[in-house]
Amino acid sequence: MTDVTAPAEKDEQRPESFFGLFLRNMWSANTVTVTTLSIILALVIGAILIVVSDADVLAKFAYFTARPGDALGASGDLIGRAYADLFKGAIFDPASFRAWFDGTGTWQAAFNPVSETLTYAAPLVFTGLSVAIAFRGGLFNIGGQGQAVIGCVMAGVAGFAVGLPIGIHLVVALLAGALGGALWGFVPGLLKARTGAHEVITTIMLNYTATLFLGWLILQSGVRDPERSDAISKTIAHSAELPAMPAPLRVHLGIVLAVLATAGVAWLLDRSAFGFELRAVGVNPPAAKTAGMSVARTYTLLMVVAGALAGLGGATQVLGTADKLTAQVAGNIGFDGLLVALLGRNKPWGTLFAAILYGALRAGGNLMQVDVGISLELVTVLQALIVIFIAAPALVKAIFQLRAARAARLGASMAKGW
């Protein structure tokens, strides 16, 4: 109902070559094409931002009419270096591979970019799945951030406050994180089920409540690191850390757990009775109710599951990389999870790949910041732009003059107001 229908194409008379057919299919607006073009568009806008915010290059544009080569060359050079860093930092750097083969470098250095990408991706997979599964059940979980924060808190406290044998301690800490997130999801779920309070409003409000709670907690004695003057908690015990690859690689067990969680969510959605219920409730609550399902129970349980996933994301962050609680420990993983789920079109495996893409952008962005001095915030802009374009395929189609094919839409079915 929402697609902009292009005028019906006249059937072409001459037979088409295979290549032509291939091109035509490529150019029709399917999911893959829209996604790819969205990424390209975002990178183009990013490139413009890089140029206009660089004083040196801008200075060359001042005499553009006289010597256009200077300005264009400098812009091209800057953009090229920035995006090359983005790639090198995220996937692989030929130089370090060469060094490894020469014997002058280590294999760790060669695989470090991938390790960084997966490290950043791991928590995003969890928060992304949290948003995605809630979406499928008709709930918009904006509360991934708050749930992840509480997950961080619970996992962190379990990590430094209790002493348990290796292995068990990790499991307990992860479960504590999941439990914390589940609790933070349970509240909006229950309110939605019992009073109809809109989950978007309640989860937004709970995000900041969680952040304020974390800010208070890390100042309390017993939590705060007595050796430090700033607001930072004690360090978690080694027995609670997620096992990682040998240093300097940071990638840890979290990404494996993330893949397992993805498989679990996929099973839950497609093959379980609860998944059947939540999908039915998600697209047509009255019909689900008429068929004897309890919409209230489904909403509550769904938010508990979604919260637990986001909580695990927070736990992965603390137990995998952060080691201690700070006010910013959860970073932006909850909101990034939202973008990841949208990019992955609320499908479990799509979410996994989207999280890896965002992890790669983040890892590459780090190198870009160090090397060319382009702020990491550019990555946030890119991430947001990609999702804006994905969410409005008609916009992408209009820009690239795509033919309307079975266009990938999202969001429209969610549009139901407060």
Next chain:
Amino acid sequence: MTHVSTAAVEEEPTTVGVPDPFWTRERRLGAGVTIIGLLAAAVFGALAESKEARFTLSTDATGAALTINGQFGTILFGVVAVVLGGVMLAGVAKSWQTALLSLGIAAFVLSFLCWQVAGKFLPLVDTASGSLEYALPLILGALAGVLGERSGVVNVAIEGQFLMGAFGAALVGTLATSVWAGLVSAMIGGVIIAAMLAVLAIRFLVDQVVVGIVLNLFALGITGFLYERLMQPNALEYNQPPQLPRWEVPGLADIPVLGPVLFHTNVLVWIALILVVVIHFALKWTRWGLRTRAVGEHPTAADTVGVRVRGLRYANVLLGGLIAGAGGAYFTLVSTGAFNKNMTAGAGFIALAALIFGRWTPFGALGAALFFGFAQKLAFYLSVAGSPVPNQFLNMLPYLATIVAVAGLVGRVRAPAADGMPYVKS
């Protein structure tokens, strides 16, 4: 979907009598007020020192003051709350429900204040003007929300509009060394986000909450990026905007307490208060208002009588962008004097909370914003005064209050019927 039952409307005696349940919403609320009153009297009363609590009518400890014994005050106001709750429980004054509830909560707050201020002082003028100052961006942000949401466009991008406004004000204000240029740029900054919201939500029918959240991240990213590229390396050149001057209305400013708060302040405060009144009346009494409300409640009906649904929504969202952008100017031109990364720190969401808590009305939003501003000011006061009550918990108040409100525990909050629904012609 709306089955209007013919049988229902004309009141007629029913054959079967069914007793109403005892625990009506009024009674439950009354019980709640009674309980918090008891709590205040008992807990605060026990904790409070039996010393003078001074509420001075100035910005410091000097001058005339209202004084009360702290312990006596906590118990007195606690008992007042209990009595009010009791009246609600008895269920006699049904039309006075809201008033009684507000009074009950006010009594609870006063009891709390007596506990905290016992042995110390609370400067009322400073508290009032501080509350108003904290409330200022919330009022403007919530008004932006009112404009958008009453015409059916959900705006969760207030935070992003604030950030862009704050950034624009700092950047252009510094470059032009003019605070007014800064203010105008702030409004332009807000409109940029509003325009993206409008186009994506109205033209491309993207889910409005999704757009809003993504736009917040976009604004966070782009202001942060430009801040690090431009402002951080060269703050003098790009990030030292002039401040909005404080103007004084001669005569009126001499009124005790209210005078200095309302009439010796910056122009943004007046703009905000005037806008509240103007939007309130315009919504109710003008053609624009009638059409805005119609478009937010039943866009198809409006369309069938020739109202341009999308056009009106565009106009309102963009207008909201102007206002929210001005609200963003508060952060750089009034509050801190320079832009910083993510400096709004969730204020946009408190504005959203004020909008919802204020039931999508201008005066409701004003009241909620003032209440939330007061909570923030109080949190600041308590942390300075070394109170045992952690200020983080007071800062949670706006969020928790909104959750309570939308859960329908205190009255019913109802969004415009078509809020968030993109309008598509059949």
Next chain:
Amino acid sequence: MRGITKRFGDLVANDHIDITVEPGEVHALLGENGAGKSTLMNQLYGLLQPDEGEIVVNGEAKVFRSPRDAIAAGIGMVHQHFMLVPVFTVAENLALGAEEVRGGPLGILDRRRNRRDVLETSRKYGLPVDPDALVENLPVGAQQRVEIVKALIRDVDLLILDEPTAVLTPQETDELLRVMRSLAETGKSIVFITHKLREVKAIADRITVIRRGQTVAAVGPETSEDELAALMVGRDVSLEVTKTPADPGADILKITGLVVDDDRGIRAVDGVDLSVRAGEVLGVAGVQGNGQTELVEAIMGLRPVRTGRVELDGQDLAGRSTKQVLRAGVGYVPEDRSLDGVVKDFTVAENLVLDLYDRPPFGNGFQLNPKAIADSAAERVSQFDIRTASAGAAVGTLSGGNQQKVVVAREMSRPLRLLIASQPTRGVDVGSIEFIHRRIIHERDNGTAVLVVSSELDEVVGLADRIAVMYRGRILAIVSPDLPREEIGLLMAGITDAGEASK
């Protein structure tokens, strides 16, 4: 309107339709649900734009880009779903879009003048409305009057009424027809969209019959009802349901003193006593909105029961969950198929197990058994003649009739004690209607108690062995289907032998 063509994707909703309306005539546009009547009129009113063809008003070709243009050309429309803002007053609704304002660019509403205009128009045409009442508090009939006044206040020459009688009692319908006639006498033209033959016969000066998007005939009012029906559905139809006399057994469903409130907390079912016996069809007749919906929802556990008992085989169902009611052997065909009956994004197979997914053989409450679901779906699809590309296709891609067959197939594929069918054939093609009616009778003959609720009196009369007439939340009488339909109609309007029920 000349050669009007409108396509939605592959579907041709209007295929070169010509229609001419003269001043002062009542022109009936007759056709089945989905024939394209409303689509045609929405183009005349500027809500949709035709792909081909032109609209000529008073000899001048016009292009209506929006209702604004249509109103300017003197065309008004009363929609099937009222276009009124519920939280506005009558006066505000009538002013919207044509506000009287003062203060120039400020556009301050002149509420007094608006109000006066409303009263004037209302008096002029004899259509009483209260300008200060909130629309959401008005009964349907009054809302319809507001809609008509809304068009008249804009000084229209042509008034389109889209299915105006669907929500009215026979007596309110007569009143409306009278209003239409008097409007026509003042020189206004009226286009009256309907699928009810009797009303067409009663009022129309000319009749255009539309079938599957095409004009099939333009005839005068002298055409017989049988002929009109044949034109409308394309073949001779007998809406008679063939069935043997019932052989009722013991009471299966027994309702005593049932009281139920609607969503707004207003009494909707007001002390109903009713029983349905094994092997009989009890039909509930009544104008929509007299508590039938709430009655059925209360039985199904979808709506809380204030007081009273609902017994199935002597066991009280009140307070049980919907799942428990279904498990107790109740089959339920809900009245709003697309809202309550099917999940359109789900496949046919998934919809066929929508209330059985957690029971063997389809699942165990934890895990689904996709093979059992697929096998059973294939069987049902052929057994119930569901026309679909495959059992894996989304139900939303099926026609209304086939969607309804999915619901019926699901509910009848387990052993039942009681079958509740609400509006079982609403928006369903004729072929599917016959099929569904046959299955309902078949279920009855197997000894199931059947409760049919329908606002189509013909359907109730055809299916039922006994008819309960519902009015304002009460059962006014239980009558035989052989009673003349005029008498049933009077009952539906609340008029009993003892006088008007509502006093």
